[in-house]
Amino acid sequence: MVGPGIVEVQMLKQLMKKFRLIECTVVEPSGEQITSYKNLVEEQKDALNGVTFDWRQETIQEFCKANADGSKKFHFVSAIHSCYFIAKQDLDFYLNTLCEWTKGKILIMLGAETGCFNRLEKKFFGSTHPSKMLPRENSIRESFQSLGVSYETKVIPGECDITSCFESDSRVGKLLLDFLLQRVGCRDDGPPELLKVIKEFLKTEGISHIRNGRIYAAVPTHVIVASTSYGA
Ligand SMILES: C[S@@+](CC[C@H](N)C(=O)[O-])C[C@H]1O[C@@H](n2cnc3c(N)ncnc32)[C@H](O)[C@@H]1O
Numbered sequence: 497m498v499g500p501g502i503v504e505v506q507m508l509k510q511l512m513k514k515f516r517l518i519e520c521t522v523v524e525p526s527g528e529q530i531t532s533y534k535n536l537v538e539e540q541k542d543a544l545n546g547v548t549f550d551w552r553q554e555t556i557q558e559f560c561k562a563n564a565d566g567s568k569k570f571h572f573v574s575a576i577h578s579c580y581f582i583a584k585q586d587l588d589f590y591l592n593t594l595c596e597w598t599k600g601k602i603l604i605m606l607g608a609e610t611g612c613f614n615r616l617e618k619k620f621f622g623s624t625h626p627s628k629m630l631p632r633e634n635s636i637r638e639s640f641q642s643l644g645v646s647y648e649t650k651v652i653p654g655e656c657d658i659t660s661c662f663e664s665d666s667r668v669g670k671l672l673l674d675f676l677l678q679r680v681g682c683r684d685d686g687p688p689e690l691l692k693v694i695k696e697f698l699k700t701e702g703i704s705h706i707r708n709g710r711i712y713a714a715v716p717t718h719v720i721v722a723s724t725s726y727g728a
Contacts, residue, residue, distance in 0.1 A: 501533030503576050505540060508547055511572070521550045521570070523559045557582065560593040571600035577717075579606050584635050591639045595724045602722040604636055608651050612658075612703050612713035616676060620694060625678075633718040640722050647722040655712040658698060662711065 501522075511518060524530050530553055537544055552559055556575070573594050582590060594602055607613055609632060617625075633649070640647045660669030661676070673683045673691075676698075683691065698704055704713040 501529075501536050504533070504574065505536055505544070507574065509543055512544070512546060516546050518547045519550065520547055521552060521568075523552045523554060523556050525553060525555045525558075527553055555581070556590060556594075557586065560590050563597075564593075566596065568597045570594075570598045572603070573598050573601075574603040576603070576605045577607070579604055579636070587635055588639050588642060591636070591645075592643055595643055595645055595722070598724045600724065602724060604720045604722075605717050606633060606636075608716040608718040609633060610651075611654075611715045611717075612656070612698070613676060613715060615703060616694070616697065619697065620677075620690075633720065636720055640720070645722050645724055647720055649721075650719045651716050652719060654715045654717055656715045657710055658704060658713045659710045661698060662695060 504522075508518065508520065522530065522533060524533070530551055534549075534551070537547075537549065554562070591602075609615075614632075637647065637649065658672060658676075660666040661672050663669050670683045674680050677686070677694065679686065698713065699711065702714075704711050706712075
């Protein structure tokens with residue numbers, strides 16, 4: 497669960513200070529992201545000497561199902577900003593599987609409820625929107641609680657430059673609005689009135705702030721670290 501691997505390579509370098517040999521299983525459904533990660537590993541091969549990679553182009557759900565025989569064992573599992581597309585009702589099963597396989601730590605990081613993106617979603621997306629079915633930080637905590645797994649949590653601050661959302665000819669702004677509203681082409685084809693209200697919302701105090709003439713949305717991250725001992 498990795499994306500292009502930028503954060504993960506940094507983590508591997510830190511782990512290498514303590515462990516000389518590391519076996520790293522990369523579970524990522526996007527071929528494009530795996531290629532980026534592989535390129536990064538190639539660029540930094542000297543620094544990563546001692547790490548062997550097992551590339552799996554699949555979702556974590558597919559990975560858990562394909563290895564249901566329980567032969568997988570890990571000391572550390574990370575899912576950084578990649579736990580968004582698992583249906584809430586499936587969460588217990590996948591977290592349980594990961595806990596069964598891990599004797600060590602499971603690190604999950606995801607956008608905090610108080611952040612701009614989540615608050616935008618809460619305010620403007622209907623109750624039947626697919627995003628409402630996705631897990632949030634509280635669903636993950638509840639899952640760990642029901643599994644009897646101990647965990648620690650922390651919220652770390654973050655921000656995202658959303659100035660381009662207000663620049664009518666910006667390509668980045670168009671893509672960022674598509675991402676925020678989860679609809680392709682919303683700037684050019686969406687209802688102009690709704691877009692106006694959303695842009696006003698994005699400028700609301702507490703949602704964003706202006707610094708040096710640029711607009712930054714608050715996007716704090718929730719960090720959850722669970723300690724596991726093959727399920728316990
Ligand atoms: C925002 S990127 C995270 C990148 C990186 N971890 C970081 O924080 O910079 C999210 C990645 O999670 C992957 N992803 C989404 N759903 C997933 C799932 N169910 N199983 C595994 N990976 C998933 C996506 O393909 C994407 O590459």
